[in-house]
Each structure stands twice: as structure tokens, then as C-alpha cells.
Amino acid sequence: MAKRPPVAKSELEVVQIVWQLGEASVRQVLEALPAQRKLDFKTVQTYLRRLEAKGYLRTRRDGRAKLYAPRVRPDQVVREVVDDLVHRLFAGESLPLFQHLIQDRGLTDAEIGQLRSMLKELEDRKP
Amino acid sequence: MAKRPPVAKSELEVVQIVWQLGEASVRQVLEALPAQRKLDFKTVQTYLRRLEAKGYLRTRRDGRAKLYAPRVRPDQVVREVVDDLVHRLFAGESLPLFQHLIQDRGLTDAEIGQLRSMLKELEDRKP
DNA sequence: TAGAATTGCGTTCAAATGAAAGCCAATCGA
DNA sequence: TCGATTGGCTTTCATTTGAACGCAATTCTA
Numbered sequence: 001m002a003k004r005p006p007v008a009k010s011e012l013e014v015v016q017i018v019w020q021l022g023e024a025s026v027r028q029v030l031e032a033l034p035a036q037r038k039l040d041f042k043t044v045q046t047y048l049r050r051l052e053a054k055g056y057l058r059t060r061r062d063g064r065a066k067l068y069a070p071r072v073r074p075d076q077v078v079r080e081v082v083d084d085l086v087h088r089l090f091a092g093e094s095l096p097l098f099q100h101l102i103q104d105r106g107l108t109d110a111e112i113g114q115l116r117s118m119l120k121e122l123e124d125r126k127p
Numbered sequence: 128m129a130k131r132p133p134v135a136k137s138e139l140e141v142v143q144i145v146w147q148l149g150e151a152s153v154r155q156v157l158e159a160l161p162a163q164r165k166l167d168f169k170t171v172q173t174y175l176r177r178l179e180a181k182g183y184l185r186t187r188r189d190g191r192a193k194l195y196a197p198r199v200r201p202d203q204v205v206r207e208v209v210d211d212l213v214h215r216l217f218a219g220e221s222l223p224l225f226q227h228l229i230q231d232r233g234l235t236d237a238e239i240g241q242l243r244s245m246l247k248e249l250e251d252r253k254p
Numbered sequence: 255t256a257g258a259a260t261t262g263c264g265t266t267c268a269a270a271t272g273a274a275a276g277c278c279a280a281t282c283g284a
Numbered sequence: 285t286c287g288a289t290t291g292g293c294t295t296t297c298a299t300t301t302g303a304a305c306g307c308a309a310t311t312c313t314a
Contacts, residue, residue: 008301012215020218026261034218043303045262050301064261064310078216078227085212088139089205091147091161094228095238100205101221102245111222112246118229119239135271153291170273172291177271191280191291 004055006084007077013037014047015056015070015077023069025062131182133211134204140164141174142183142197142204150196152189 007015017032018024024032026045033039048068051057058071090096101107107115134142144159145151151159153172160166175195178184185198217223228234234242 016216079231089143094232098242104206105221115225
């Protein structure tokens, strides 16, 4: 399939909400936006329309309203975005990103625990 | 200090090289670009100029050429960029990003080791 | 039932971005 | 010394983004 155009920054926050909700109308997305982030209905509508045009979302009609749902698997998109970032910002190395995340942003104890078990699982699952 | 405008994607790859080199001319940056990524001299020059205008780099003259060097600490910039991404893509949670990095991108054994020690250090250094 | 609100669809519009091109002065190699 | 190269500075230019309008149809609501 022809590679779809990249998701723009602002589109990301919107598509991310659709992923969470599974399927959503413009209004639902608007309401799910973090309180500080105040966008107009029309603006959200535009972003969703563009996301559909780019191939990231598909829609179906529910009465008068339109419901947007993922068309590309979220982790596929996440991978593309993160890969791109890692390349541009860390010359392709992911370790520096971890380092930043750990040292600069801090983690709760619970998070540390979960991270540990992810690592363990990864090790177990290979040679 | 007046918040500087965000670094654009393509500018990131260029500023990242300047960070690595410490100080660099247009040509040096051009040559340090990954082989696949083919940009024109003029293009790199433009990006560097914009980065200076945005406040990320400062310059000094070396004979006929101009040398670009960081003006904002790299980790400061990295933090801004990563924070922004985490907000837009994961609603502010960093764990999903780790999860993606670990499960989806894979790590070498060496990397796993280093990660472990980062975690350990983090734990030791708190209550 | 008449006006208010909600949505879709099409447009708009300025600023930012990605990617150079043009012209000119310094300089280097033959 | 003369042409090629290099770099600086200025300008260009299409596309993408971010952020909304306007109108028409539909649906609540007083």
C-alpha cells in the first residue's frame, strides 16, 4: 500500500484519543481533550478529516454524525513516529532516549517495577 | 527568557549533528549526515541559519566560514521535544513509550545491561 | 413550531517547513 | 591569473500545518 503521509503533530493528539475510545465522533474527541488544550469543534473536525484522508482513520455514519475509528494499527503508527524521532534526535540509538526518560523525567516505583519485568520478559524470551 | 520557537523535524537532524561535533561548519554537518539522507549544501545552510535565528545555535566566524555551536543545552532541547511527544502520543504517560521501545524495537544484550544499571542507580539514589 | 444548536462539507488563510536557487566575494589549484 | 569551488547572504516557492469560517441540512428544545 502506498505509504501514507506522516501524521502531523496536532493530528497525533487527536488520533491518540480515537485510539483510546476505539471509535468516536468529533464531539467525543473534543470532550476527551485535556482541559487545558482548547480547540474549536471545527478544528478537531478538520484534523479528523485529514487523518481520514491520510489513511489513518476510517469512518462510518451513525445517523447524522460520523464515527471515526482506527484504520492502521496504533502501534504501527507509534513505531513510525518513534523511529523517526530516534533517528533524527539520537542518530538511531534508542539508549539515549531511555537515558533521558529515566534520568530526566523520573519514574514512580511502580513504573520501575514494571520496567524491570518488561526487561526480564524480554530476556527470557530470547536465547 | 522568551520561549524560543520549536525546532522543526528536519532541523532536529541537523542540530543533533552539531551537538555531536561540538562546533561545526555547514560542510562538516553536511558530511556528517547519514549517507542515505541527501541534502543540498544550501539546504543545510538554511536549516542552520534558522536554528540560529530560533536561538538554538550561536555562531562565530572562522576566516571565511562560520562555525555553529549549541546555545541551549542539548538535554534541555531533548526534554522539550520528548515531553511534547509523550503528551501528544501517550497522554503524558512515559511507560507506554518504554513498552514500545522494549517490545517493538528490541534491544541488544549490552543495552539491556545498561538499562538495568540505570534503573539500579535510580533506585539507589532515592529514599 | 420557530428558533437554537449540532454536524457535515467545502473553503480559507496565515505561518512554518522542506528544499533549494541566485548572486557575489573570497580563495584555491593548475 | 583564470576558472572552479566554496560559502555567505538573500530570496523563492510549493506544501503542510494549525486553526478556524460559512452555509445548509438536521435535530433538539422551549
